[in-house]
Amino acid sequence: MKKYLTFVALSLCFIGSAQNINDVLRYSNENLQGTARFQAMGGAFGALGGDLSSLNINPAGSAVFNNSLITLSGSYYSRDNDASYFGTLNNTSFNDTDLNQIGGAFVFKTLDDDADWKKFTLAFNYDVTQNFENRILASGQSTEGVDNYFLNFAQGIPFNSILLQEGEFIEDAYLDIGANQGFASQQAFLGYYGRLIDPVGDDDSTTDYVSNATYSSVNQQFSRTTAGYNSKFTLNAASQYRDILYIGGSLNFHSIFYDRLDQLRERGYDADSEIQNTTFDNFLRTEGNGFSFSVGAIAKLNDYVRLGGSYQSPIWYRLTDDFSQRISSDLADDDIGFIDFNIINLFDVYRIKTPSKLTGSMAIIFGKNGLLSFDYGYQDFSQAELRPTNDVSFQTVNAQISNELAAVSTFRLGGEYRIKQISLRGGYRFEQSPYANGNTIDDLTGFSAGIGYNFGGSRLDFGINRTEQDINESIFDTGVTTPIMINRILTNATLSYTLNF
Template sequence: MNTKIIYGFVLMAIVQSIGKSQTTDFYPNDISDALNAYGNTFDAVGTARFIGMGGSMGALGGDLSAVEMNPAGLGVYRGSEASISASVLSNKNTASMGSSYSNSDTNFNFPSAGFVLALGGNSEIWKFNVGGSFSYQRLDNSVQFSKNDNINYQYPDVSGVERTYRFESLEQYTNGYRSKANITFASNLQDILYLGIGLDWHYLNMDRETRYSHRNTVDGELMSFNEQLTPYRQENNGVGLRVGILGKITPEIRLAAAYHSPIWWSNMKYDYLSYTLDANNDIVQNYWYYDNYKLNSPGKIVLSGAFASDIINENNSLAVNLDFINYFNKDIYFKSDYDYQLNNNFVNHSIQGSQEYRAGVEYRYKELKLRAGYAYASSPVKNKSVGGYYDNSLTSSIVYPKNYMAGEKNKLSFGAGYDVGPFFIDLAYQYIKSDNYTSFSGEYFNYYDNSRVTVVENDRPILGKVKNVQNNFILTLGMRF
């Protein structure tokens, strides 16, 4: 079957599972991965106390996940501690392009574990602590855009006769995980000034596949295609550095600041499936290609303030923490051949620093602790980066969507904890919502019947919307010693 150019037709792709296909002078897959999978944040990961307070503990410290925000918080510990967390995370995506289709999955994980060793006695002027932790995040994500009667075009059927085909579905699957191991050192000067430094080791393993289908409106024939350069897999290692300072302005008021370097990913292994055409215009499947490139992902700075007071006595207290996080998304940089330099051009013109605001509160009455938190994160992609047409309304005016590729996020959480002697148990619930628009173009191949679809018209992309909702339940068990 000969190649046919489909005019006025551009498919959708979700931001976290876009194949390596070009909508303009950059590869959307690489950019979205740099902002999400390779980014300098772990959503829905941490201890139940940390999650229950909205991830806002930068100036409070004294928590393994808070230490990952500001390593100086490790110095707040007065004793040693070890804990492990388990979570049940549901992930739901609703993709809309004319009609809407929702799908969801649920995973059980152990997102974090770690320990703190408090060194030195209380009488010493300088005290030193050392800690280590491990974080784990699933990257599983699937989205399906359902059929749209507005998207149809002429294409030859199995007999070579031109027929009208209708867009049936676009299915995209991402499977994998990322992890982080770290070691942190902190010092405490008479419970007034705290200094900390931490080193992080990152690992990522991810597979992705995109499938497109269209149906003959005459006889119902269904044709399916794999996107060019998919399926593919990546396996990568990276390293990052954290430094922080925390000080008590008064016994109740604390201020803190921390800097997280970019994550330096090196020797990224990138294997993908590729299709080419031979001299007879037949498809040749070149099975696995290997690519290798380096990436710097965003660094960030964390500014924090907290109020921690004994309302009546040690058994009745209140703590409030506020965090401001600025992500230096301009730090993103691809190191490889010219194709990857196109991504750097897009970063320079369309990526901006994003901000996240977090607030958390903890009320303690004897052994019982109640917590609540909220966080908002802006999009790292500038508005009006890409113009297009929502759904398939090509006769309507062009729109420039907000939240292209990576949407803003809202997070709401609640939690509770209880101490039983040296042991403690914490529970938390977290709700995360984000929306984003996405566009797509590229080539799809069916090796078995020697057919392909070329999706063009990059100056008139159709835009799709993806709504993501996550519900996260976390349990942390720990012991102080």
């Protein structure tokens, strides 16, 4: 009877197609999340403080609190994607709700009014910095069939090294080849037994392969569905020196859960093609955690002007991936269905170091009437790294990061106008592309607005934040590389409740 594997744990040496520049960028970016007030003002809190999400910008911000408090926030996310692929446009939308922030601060005031250090604050905060829930659809008449993906991996690999051994199950061979020969050989194996490709000639030692599909163009339908989150839990301490200086530091503990399902269907080959239908699906799951720290200060120059500065360390992530595939075609081996999402390849543990970030801030306070705030952030993405750096494939990716990514400037502007218990807010955000060419990922722009009502002992805030960005995503790193051009709009509507003690 055929053996069926539900789970196989193997350490893979995924040569040439494991972690890449996209993984580094995915976990290096933090989207504007947090409390409703923070989002409504564009996240421009580096010189303001007084909000739990401001700890993400400047850890000195908790020393601005005059009393202890707790804040809870929930968000409604709406994503709208326009994906253009070979001239065909598809629109998808995705909605989600989440409890995205909860935190508290405990303020300890000095009993001696003449003391230089006026108060000491301990704070904690949980923020969802990235919500990965999303889906894109793309379709079009492509000149790059999926056979090219398998051919690019197979060329140069001896045919006899990817053949089933006598009595060997196909799923065992798939995993064994991946573990011992690498990702390229594993994909060549999958392409051959999926019958997308064949060796040239009858010599089992040949290293040349040809496609079984013939076409000038082929109809492709592709979907990418992602799920998960990147969250941060912050432990913070800060203090106020006289009436002129606030200083603080934070320890940040990051958690990642990410799922990605890619599904590709091909139809419309030439009438005489041996292949008429192909499906090829890939599933990736990433889990892990990370650590970072931050320090900062806010200087109160006078009753109207505050200056802020902060340093956010790199985030040191420790991650694991598992990966599974399935393929079918008109000519596929009868047992190909035993290679499915239950047959799981496990990567070795790897690490990502994101770039550090510097932020300079300025705020103008108009007494009790309102305020204006501006933040400038600088982050050099070319300094990001996959580790261990002595890994040959990681060295290739790190060289690509160094050559293709660049320093990013971020501008955030926020304002608040108060009418008795009511606060009206607005904000603007601009973030440069992390790519030196500015094309693979375009600049990000965002606008926000909000309103708050102060009940005295508590406060209710609402904020809405909209960002837009153009992104080019390829289906694969090789073979099918014409990018899908995506216009991505993300809208967050957040409601926060703050209880003062």
